[in-house]
Amino acid sequence: MAGIALKKIQKSYGALQVIHDIDIEIESGEFLVLVGPSGCGKSTLLRMIAGLEEISGGELDIEGRVVNLLPPAERNIAMVFQDYALYPHMSVRENMSFGLKMRGGDQRDIENRVNQAADILKIQDYLDRRPAQLSGGQRQRVAMGRAIVREPSAFLFDEPLSNLDAALRVEMRLEIAKLHRRMKATTVYVTHDQVEAMTLADRIVVMNGGVVEQIGRPLELYHKPASLFVARFIGSPTMNTVPAELSTEGKTILALGRTIELGAAEVARSASKNVVLGIRPEDLTQCPADEAWFSGELMVAERLGSQTYGYLEVGHSKMLSVEFPRNREVNVGEILHVRGDPARVHLFDPSSGKRMGSGC
Ligand SMILES: Nc1ncnc2c1ncn2[C@@H]1O[C@H](COP(=O)(O)OP(=O)(O)OP(=O)(O)O)[C@@H](O)[C@H]1O
Ligand SMILES: [Mg+2]
Secondary structure, rough: OEEEEEEEEEEEEEEEEEEEEEEEEEEEOOOEEOEEEEEOOHHHHHHHHHOOOOOOOEEEEEEOOEEOOOOOOOEEEEEEEOOOOOOOOHHHHHHHHHHHOOOOOHHHHHHHHHHHHHOOOOOHOOOOOOOHEEEEEEEEHHHHHHOOOOOEEEEEEOOOOOOOOOOHHHHHHHHHHHHHHOOOOOEEEOOOOOHHHEEEEOOEEEEEEEEEEEEOOHHHHHHHOOOOHHHHHOOOOOEOOOOEEEEEOEEEEOOOOOEEEEEOOOOOOOOOOEEEEEOHHEEEEEHHHHHOOEEEEEEEEEEOOOOOOEEEOOOOOEEEEEEEEOOOOOOOOOOEEEEEHHHHOOEEOOOOEEEEOOOO
């Protein structure tokens, strides 16, 4: 299976550059997920790998071969789109076999491949139906089947589950995870859904405005975000961030009028006194008033069953999210006091947005 290397990849539409010098090495068999806000260039990057979009600068290698100028059909890569792009007038079987037939494959071999893929995806019973006679999830399986029969060296997915309802998304996510375990195909997967990203990825690439903010394993990004952007993008509810001032010796921090002892956990040797303090909702715990880092009125409680999230108004119209133990009863309107674990505090430079110090 293919390893894919992006070396200083650029894309411009006329004078507008939308992808800036992207470097990513995708290992053979790896499941790489691209995430980032709308318009950051995820689809453009994927389409350049597929050969559907011209590469303006840099080099794209697949299995050690430069493929910048190769047409899509010669890259041996299959792409699955959000809108499935099935032929409405063809049956499922015809949709899955069409590409192979066009390339003049052997009839018996094509049939075998279609049946095998149908087996893997559990769509044997629908092979003679047309796309309009299928549910969204079944159509998505057909679109994946059409990719599988080609036995490509890599799969590219562009938000393949975003047209499905929540329950079906969870089911198809598991299917894709199982499929990847079974086939071990190099996969590049674009999604908006961070749960999808966190659960499917070997590594995640967080993109922002056509550049890579950070590449890492899911929990690496969660526990050690390289920037405020990544800190806020990965994790739900999002990480709390509060403007703060570091003491000159770097041992304490002043945030929202309280002094917080950082101890030895996080000492940033920063020229600037101003920092942004970040702390995740699960790293804040209730405490007596005199030990509190933050105090405020509980404005909203989200009771999800397995956990409860509370939103505290802590002054200056700042809201903090706090995760409570599952059996803790909380009442909207009560004043709560919380503190964090100094070892789990993140500090960021407010001007560059970059992480400061070693962090947790
Ligand atoms: N054909 C085009 N001509 C000019 N600009 C384009 C073209 N296609 C895309 N763009 C611009 O390139 C940028 C990246 O678009 P892209 O579709 O890759 O974003 P995306 O990350 O996939 O977003 P989304 O999450 O909304 O799908 C956007 O600013 C978009 O407006
Ligand atoms: Mg897109």
